[in-house]
Amino acid sequence: MESRKKEILKTAASLFREKGYSAVTMRDLASALGIKAASLYNHISSKQDILEAIVISIAEDFTEGMGRIMNQSNTSIQKLTQIVHLHVNLAVQNPNGMSALNSDWMHLEKKQAAYIQMRDDYESNFRQIIKQGISAGELKDIDVNIVVFSMLTTLRSLYLWIPKKNIEELQSFSEDLAEVLIRGINT
Amino acid sequence: MESRKKEILKTAASLFREKGYSAVTMRDLASALGIKAASLYNHISSKQDILEAIVISIAEDFTEGMGRIMNQSNTSIQKLTQIVHLHVNLAVQNPNGMSALNSDWMHLEKKQAAYIQMRDDYESNFRQIIKQGISAGELKDIDVNIVVFSMLTTLRSLYLWIPKKNIEELQSFSEDLAEVLIRGINT
DNA sequence: CTAACCAACTAACAATTGTTAGTTACATCA
DNA sequence: TGATGTAACTAACAATTGTTAGTTGGTTAG
Numbered sequence A, B: 001m002e003s004r005k006k007e008i009l010k011t012a013a014s015l016f017r018e019k020g021y022s023a024v025t026m027r028d029l030a031s032a033l034g035i036k037a038a039s040l041y042n043h044i045s046s047k048q049d050i051l052e053a054i055v056i057s058i059a060e061d062f063t064e065g066m067g068r069i070m071n072q073s074n075t076s077i078q079k080l081t082q083i084v085h086l087h088v089n090l091a092v093q094n095p096n097g098m099s100a101l102n103s104d105w106m107h108l109e110k111k112q113a114a115y116i117q118m119r120d121d122y123e124s125n126f127r128q129i130i131k132q133g134i135s136a137g138e139l140k141d142i143d144v145n146i147v148v149f150s151m152l153t154t155l156r157s158l159y160l161w162i163p164k165k166n167i168e169e170l171q172s173f174s175e176d177l178a179e180v181l182i183r184g185i186n187t
Numbered sequence C: 001c002t003a004a005c006c007a008a009c010t011a012a013c014a015a016t017t018g019t020t021a022g023t024t025a026c027a028t029c030a
Numbered sequence D: 001t002g003a004t005g006t007a008a009c010t011a012a013c014a015a016t017t018g019t020t021a022g023t024t025g026g027t028t029a030g
Helices: A003-019 A026-033 A037-042 A047-070 A076-093 A095-103 A112-135 A144-156 A167-183 B003-019 B026-033 B037-042 B047-070 B076-093 B095-103 B112-135 B144-156 B167-183
Strands: none
Touching: A003 A026, A003 A047, A003 A095, A026 A037, A047 A076, A047 A095, A047 A112, A076 A095, A076 A112, A076 A144, A076 A167, A112 A144, A144 B144, A144 B167, A167 B144, B003 B026, B003 B047, B003 B095, B026 B037, B047 B076, B047 B095, B047 B112, B076 B095, B076 B112, B076 B144, B076 B167, B112 B144
């Protein structure tokens, strides 16, 4: 049950990724599913409804994941490593949805404020982890904004690039990425 | 002379950044300039023309900058540092245009192939620098794709975030960013 | 068997889209 | 003065937009 709606969301996410929310018409979406535009409305209530369903659900996944990480008493570097894994997992799971999250959130109407709230909270937790790492002497004392920005943009853009791999390969990918982000690239 | 067209491009870039190319109408753009939509066509030949003018000119700036860097005989780490400076400078110079470059290139029509060509060439040069750095023992022997990806996405997203600063502050910002990207964040 | 439901359809709508044609006021230059 | 050019305007266009109303055929439940 509900499977038709999920197909619609999946197809919509893929089209949104190609052309962006605004450039995808209900006729484009319908035609990609082999039906007529009006038939979509048996399953969803509006175009906006589709965007909300895609974006908010992923934003909640991130919020949850961050909550779990913050509730454990680990070192900052351990937490950062867990955050890398979280992003890798969610990006592999739904890369097209991640694209909408990154590129189409500004077209949210009613739910835009809720999205921004979640995003700000997430960033704030991230920043706190960095600060604690610096206080504890685990991280270099460099401008916090630069560290937060460079790590977060890389992680947020993972969907653009992440390879389809099996579980073990994905594990080692996560570890290499954490290595680059945390320990740098020079010898 | 030509100053009106430049105003149009500047305003367009700012609107494209807010809502994306597809969601900005010629009436939106005109109204932001205090004129009527039809009047725009005294200065530009089409909406597509505006996007091309913005995106291609910045893509050429990057191509040129990379050309200059590749023509010098420096170590890989020196070249990477120069690339960071290049991105910082161009991002400060025209952040809204950078946004179009990153988010609206897929709406290019005639010039899309030219854009993709420049982008691929740029990436290929970047990748070559990393490989040489690894061969020369200047860089750790980590997956080249991961290094290229994580550095480039951070640099490409700089416009989202770069602070308005004076020249000396900008210099030290560039240096801190290069430090994070190349030498990592842990102690 | 029949009632209800599902998921598709056709047809149409009002609004909005990029763009063109033709006009007008004003400034510059011969 | 008169010619040319610039940059705005009004009015209109054909196409496309998201969405609604009403219908239909097939499947499921009582």
